[in-house]
Amino acid sequence: MASSPVPGSVRGQSRTQLLSPQTEIQSLLKAGIKLFRDNEDLRALAAFKKAFLLSSRLPEPPHTQATCLFNLGAAYIATGKPKKGLKCTRKAKKMGAAVEKDGDFSFNIAAAYDNLREYAKAAEFYGKAVHEYEAGETPNAADALVKLAYCLASTGDSASAAGSFRLAGWAYREAQQPEDAAMAMREAANYFLRSPKYHPEDVLEALQVCSQLCMGITNLELLGKLHNHLGLHYAELKHFGQAEMHFAEALKLCSGENFTLRKGAVLLQNLGAIYNARGEPQQALKYHSQAADSYGALGERASQAQCLYNLASAHSQLGNVHRAQLYYQQALKAFVEAGDSYGEAQGCEGLGTAHLFMGHPDQATQYYKQALALFEKSKEAPDVPRERILEKLADIANYREAVPGRSSHTGGIADSGADLEEQRTEDNYMLAVGRPDLF
Structure with a gap:
């Protein structure tokens, strides 16, 4: 939050106010600062507002009033009223308010602009504050x-x-x-x-x-x-070695009070994905399976779909084509239920490659065309998957022209293994990248 450091800006006023003869104002300022530190922003605002009203009645020079106004401005910023806060802060500076830290004025002005989403102006004053401290x-x-x-x-x-x-x-x-x-x-x-x-x-x-x-x-x-x-x-x-090390360290911390099923699922998913990327699918299988079960228990169908896709990819790397087909099918069903069109496209592409590897070009063509249509609809899909699928469809068409009358179910295409390897290198793991906040 933009206002979180504001109490530090206000904190220095207690020393100034100890010299003030106005005991009630001093007491209100002290109370406001304490409330600010305790995150009681609205109560702090009330205290500073009362202090300012009292100070405005003083006959002496406006130093006390300027100090109260500065604190009031900070409180307004913290409570989501940046325009009022900005007005108070600027006026306090003109009146000669004394603050312990020179950068506090700039910081509070920046915080007000930050809350107003005027980020260029906010950046200007945060930069000034950096140099003034x-x-x-x-x-x-x-x-x-x-x-x-x-x-x-x-x-x-x-x-x-x-x-x-x-x-x-x-x-x-x-x-x-x-x-x-x-x-x-x-x-x-x-x-x-x-x-x-x-x-x-x-x-x-x-x-x-x-x-x-x-x-x-x-x-x-x-x-x-x-x-x-x-x-x-x-x-x-x-840098998959370092990635594995950090995911493993995080997983070690998922015990006792620090354990939640979701935290564990995220890390299991990430570790499995890293083993896939490193070309160690056998190691990946247990992590993908456990992660899929965990997400299933949580009812998080989209995340479970990603893990099932990872599991299929690992089996593909091991040459377990029928197992890969099974898990691609499960992943596709889960992606559809979760409303994830991009994931659905990936599931279709995986099924296309599995069928191609098993020597079923008709089914492969059907799934590739379905994947292509879904990628075309998806706003997040890059051009690479489209190009890859078009190349595979062209390969199937060329093969049929070269070998006319070839049955769809009696043997494989000569270069289908290369197609499968290409899929693994292009898109062979799905990290829990979209949910770092869940950990």
Whole structure:
């Protein structure tokens, strides 16, 4: 939330108000700050509002009033009233409100623009806050860098967002906040990967630093989440050894209080997918089977479909064509029930390849055409599956022309094994990429 660091901006006012003779205002400010720290934002707002009303009646210079107005602005931002908060904060600055940290004004103005979804303006002021915080205020600068990064990401500048997250990670590390540092580095890797022209070494550096920081984290739930995310990112880079290591570490944490069936299912699915990708299908089978059973128990049909597809792919790699056909059929049925047209297309393609390998070109053609139609309808389908299926349909047509009168059920096409291998290399595993938040 954009307003989460605001209490830090408000916190410095208690020292100023200790010098004030107006005991009631001082008491209200202290109470408001405590309520803010306890996440009682609405009650804090009421306290600051009362303090401001009292201060506006004072005959002396407006310093006290400016301080109350600054805190009131912070409270408005925190309670979802950024326009009022922005107005109060700007007015407080003009009136000469004193704050303990120079970057607080810029941070609060940025937070207001952030809540208004004016991300370019918010980024400008978060950047100012980063430069205004002094050397001894590293955690505050790191908070501003994180906020800056998310605003940059919202403007579509993934590369700059990644750089800001990386700087935040180093700052948190310097401030000896390993949890925040690890999360910032994980986000740096994530946004480097989203950048159109990322450098693999930047991603790997962020992932390696995050991995090192994990050794100092005692929050097991967070640690499991980080290991899962690290595994996903290493898998994206096709560094399957590191991906396997992190998924396995996360799975070890799925015990006792940290265990949920869903967490275990996600990790089992990911480990199985990694073994598929590494060409170790025998190892993958048990993970896919357990993951499919777990998702079935949870009633998550779409996720179960992905695991059944993975199971079919593993059997394909082992040459168990009939078993592969069975699981592709089950996956297709589950994808249809879940309303996943892209998954349905993949299931049809898998069945087409299985039938082709068994020497059933008519059935293969039927499934390939069905897959092609589904891919054409799917907005998320890239061009590669379409091109691949069209090539396979052309191969079947060419074979029939070369061998006229060939029965559909009496033997295979000579290069069908190559077709099956091509499918494995193009799309042979389905990670739980879409659900990292579930862990």
